[in-house]
Amino acid sequence: AQSVAQPEDQVNVAEGNPLTVKCTYSVSGNPYLFWYVQYPNRGLQFLLKYITGDNLVKGSYGFEAEFNKSQTSFHLKKPSALVSDSALYFCAVRDEGFQKLVFGTGTRLLVSP
Amino acid sequence: GAVVSQHPSWVICKSGTSVKIECRSLDFQATTMFWYRQFPKQSLMLMATSNEGSKATYEQGVEKDKFLINHASLTLSTLTVTSAHPEDSSFYICSASRIRDRGTDEQYFGPGTRLTVT
Numbered sequence: 001a002q003s004v005a006q007p008e009d010q011v012n013v014a015e016g017n018p019l020t021v022k023c024t025y026s027v028s029g030n031p032y033l034f035w036y037v038q039y040p041n042r043g044l045q046f047l048l049k050y051i052t053g054d055n056l057v058k059g060s061y062g063f064e065a066e067f068n069k070s071q072t073s074f075h076l077k078k079p080s081a082l083v084s085d086s087a088l089y090f091c092a093v094r095d096e097g098f099q100k101l102v103f104g105t106g107t108r109l110l111v112s113p
Numbered sequence: 114g115a116v117v118s119q120h121p122s123w124v125i126c127k128s129g130t131s132v133k134i135e136c137r138s139l140d141f142q143a144t145t146m147f148w149y150r151q152f153p154k155q156s157l158m159l160m161a162t163s164n165e166g167s168k169a170t171y172e173q174g175v176e177k178d179k180f181l182i183n184h185a186s187l188t189l190s191t192l193t194v195t196s197a198h199p200e201d202s203s204f205y206i207c208s209a210s211r212i213r214d215r216g217t218d219e220q221y222f223g224p225g226t227r228l229t230v231t
Contacts, residue, residue: 034219043119043206043222044157090156099145099210101220105156 002027004093006104013081014112021076021107023091030096033074035065038088038106047089050074061085081111116140117209119223126197126230134192134226136207142187143209147220148180151204163190197230204228 003026013019025031032051036044048059055067065076074091091104116139126132136146145164149157161182163169169182179201181193190209194201204227208220 036222041204041225041227043117043224044208046219046221049219099147099162100159101147102159103156 002093002095002098002100002102004091004102004104006089006091006107008107009105010108010110012110012112015083016080019076019078019081019085019109019111021089021091021109023074023076023104024072025074025091025093026072027093027095031074032094032096033065033067034092034094034101035059035063035074035076036090036092038090044090047076081109083111083113085109086111115211115221117207117221117223119205119207119226121226122224123227124229126228128198128230129196131193131195132197132228134194134205134207134228136190136192136209136223138188138209138221141209141211141221143190143211144187145210146184146190147208147210148182148190148192149206149208151206151225153204157206160192194228197228199230202228202230 005024034049035047038044047063048057050057050067058064063078088106090106092101094101118137120135148160151157160175161169161171163182163184165184165187171177184190204225206225208222210220
């Protein structure tokens with residue numbers, strides 16, 4: 001069975017500092033990994049995905065994520081946080097050949113001015 | 114491209130009534146649409162997977178007679194909450210995946226519908 005863990009309920013970072021939002025996963029086959037962001041009372045916006053290829057994936061709004069197979073992790077990163085990055089971030093995984101996405105519990109990112 | 118809309122964005126209904134929520138892919142054809150439910154400060158819970166022209170596949174624990182899903186075309190899926198009760202109050206989100214590249218394409222999410230049952 002697929003599963004995703006986001007160990008931090010909330011991450012606090014000052015504007016301009018680098019940020020990391022952690023995600024680990026478990027799948028039986030090859031993982032397809034995704035990051036989404038959700039603003040209050042809104043649906044999810046796609047940030048980036050890893051399917052195959054380079055372990056470092058670059059996405060929208062300056063975000064990137066690094067796939068680490070040995071650690072089964074897919075942490076989201078950004079070199080310099082903005083106050084407008086404050087939102088709820090979800091990591092999700094899909095097992096190769098399946099359509100169903102399994103989401104983590106979400107991490108609230110709070111960027112202070 | 115790849116825009117998904119939902120209507121209505123919010124709805125308040127009385128206990129015992131039924132509510133229909135529409136999910137549309139505006140600029141692409143969706144082979145599959147998904148319906149999620151999100152409780153406050155919680156993650157998304159997949160309710161069902163809907164393929165055009167066939168019956169929806171419901172996740173374990175989701176009552177198919179209570180949450181009726183119809184996927185009549187490649188751009189429209191509807192979720193009807195029948196005989197709604199206050200515990201059905203939630204944020205309902207749909208998503209759609211494109212007809213091409215089904216194995217690797219991401220899901221595109223709608224903006225969600227806030228349902229409040231009084």
